[in-house]
Amino acid sequence: MQPIEERPLRVLLAKLGMDTHTVGVTVIAHALREAGMEVIFTGLKQTPAMVASAAIQEDVDVVGVSTLSAGHTRSLPTLARLLREAGAGDKLLLAGGVIPEEDRPLLEEAGVDRIFTMGADTRDIVAYLNQWRATRREERD
Amino acid sequence: MDVARELLSGNVLAGARAIRWLDDRDRRGAQVLSSVFPHTGRAQIIGVTGPPGAGKSTLANAMITEQRRRGRRVGVVAIDPTSPFSGGAILGDRVRMARHTLDPGVFIRSVGTRGHAGGLSRSTHDTCLILDAMGYDVIFVETVGVGQDEIDIVALAHTTIIIGVPGLGDEVQAIKAGLMEVGDVFVINKADREGYEATRQQFELMLHLREEARPADAFDWSPPLLPAVATRDEGIAGIIDATDRHGSKLRDSGEFARMSGRRERAQALALMGEEMLRIAMERADAEVLSAVEARQIDPYEAARLLVHRLSPVQEE
Numbered sequence: 001m002q003p004i005e006e007r008p009l010r011v012l013l014a015k016l017g018m019d020t021h022t023v024g025v026t027v028i029a030h031a032l033r034e035a036g037m038e039v040i041f042t043g044l045k046q047t048p049a050m051v052a053s054a055a056i057q058e059d060v061d062v063v064g065v066s067t068l069s070a071g072h073t074r075s076l077p078t079l080a081r082l083l084r085e086a087g088a089g090d091k092l093l094l095a096g097g098v099i100p101e102e103d104r105p106l107l108e109e110a111g112v113d114r115i116f117t118m119g120a121d122t123r124d125i126v127a128y129l130n131q132w133r134a135t136r137r138e139e140r141d
Numbered sequence: 142m143d144v145a146r147e148l149l150s151g152n153v154l155a156g157a158r159a160i161r162w163l164d165d166r167d168r169r170g171a172q173v174l175s176s177v178f179p180h181t182g183r184a185q186i187i188g189v190t191g192p193p194g195a196g197k198s199t200l201a202n203a204m205i206t207e208q209r210r211r212g213r214r215v216g217v218v219a220i221d222p223t224s225p226f227s228g229g230a231i232l233g234d235r236v237r238m239a240r241h242t243l244d245p246g247v248f249i250r251s252v253g254t255r256g257h258a259g260g261l262s263r264s265t266h267d268t269c270l271i272l273d274a275m276g277y278d279v280i281f282v283e284t285v286g287v288g289q290d291e292i293d294i295v296a297l298a299h300t301t302i303i304i305g306v307p308g309l310g311d312e313v314q315a316i317k318a319g320l321m322e323v324g325d326v327f328v329i330n331k332a333d334r335e336g337y338e339a340t341r342q343q344f345e346l347m348l349h350l351r352e353e354a355r356p357a358d359a360f361d362w363s364p365p366l367l368p369a370v371a372t373r374d375e376g377i378a379g380i381i382d383a384t385d386r387h388g389s390k391l392r393d394s395g396e397f398a399r400m401s402g403r404r405e406r407a408q409a410l411a412l413m414g415e416e417m418l419r420i421a422m423e424r425a426d427a428e429v430l431s432a433v434e435a436r437q438i439d440p441y442e443a444a445r446l447l448v449h450r451l452s453p454v455q456e457e
Contacts, residue, residue: 007165008228008253033229040251043236050242054235057248059157087142087154 009037009133010060014051015044016079017069024096024118025066031122037129048079056088062129064094073103080111092132096120144169145176148275153248156275160250163267174267177274182401184216184273185388186280188294190260190320191304193286196330198237200304200371200380201283205241207381208279214246216272216280220262223253230254234283248277259293260284266297266408287320295323296407299400300387302326302380305344307336321347325364326383332368332376341366360396362387426450 011032013025022044029039042054046065055063063083067075076095083089095107096116104115116125147155159177162170189197189204201217208215219234230253241247250268257263261284272280284294295301303324327348329340344366352363365383369376391397425447433443 007167008230008255010161029231033224033231034227036228038223038229038253039231041231041233041236042242043239046239050239053242054249056154057157058251059161 011062012060014042019069035126052082062092068097077110164264181273188298188301190284195304203377213278216277217249260287307340327366
């Protein structure tokens, strides 16, 4: 039993787009919970505006969106812009799902911090988040 | 950003940050709370509780819609359990409230219990104060699914709604000990289901017995029992009529302010207890602890000595 984290990382997980595949996002939610994080799930068929609004109300550190139905080259940059405009551009923005290699530069340019595609190991995602958090703490302190 | 001033003018980003600080026990949270505290005490806090699967989130979702129809700004605190093993949590109550995500008159916050027992999180009280200061007229607090004695919500809320559903068998048995004695409005959700009539009769009997046992000087309120089908928004106006009536009666009688005062008093005592425990743990005498670990003295004797040897607490 690991000690309970006094200040757990808060992560919003959302599904952008019209698909209804929840297996991937469910697996990630459980992995993050097991790693001691608070996962806020907002459900299916979310728009970028809904995700941004929920991320702000919940004051999460990380916004993770899963997208499997194309449209991500528009929806993800929109989400990044909405967060920035609302003064919440410091949140880590992660994307997952089906994202073709050739879309990466555009998304990274638009403000997506990291892309985990199909088959990504949940342990890698947890390790990445813990590392991100450690460096951010140093910056803050 | 001046978080306190911004949240008082309704800035969502600022309010959300203040709540995070309070939940994380970041000392900036207490500072913000001190600044905004004089602006609190207006909102009606409505507890929404019941056993797991009763439809608390779905009912809360429908009640938000009805409150908005009546022109009120609504805050929501939705509590889910934190895993005692990992300290993590999956907070999924927002899924059923998604239709309110883009409404600027609604603020929804999901919180984990973070080791707190009693059906609430340790920060629920503070979160309600922040939402109150932000100008939300009504604050719904949705507890974790509760059983018999997780009734902290009653001390926090002005008005507590207890939700039951048909067909859970011993459900009334399970909730009667604690919840039946304290609810202000009773709702049987999923009232279109088989077994509704039997459940209604059980609830009525319990409420009747409670009414009989009510002391003559108690607050004059007979809890209504109302049917609802939250998924179809049925019966919701009737529930809000009841919570409105209860709220008016509390305000008119002066009980509203007295309840809020008692709540702050209890919170002060709880915070004192927490702080004293922390200090006592830090100063626990190592010699005594070694002795009990070596089984030279028993735990009762050790505890007596530990208290006895506590050095006086200095004002920091």
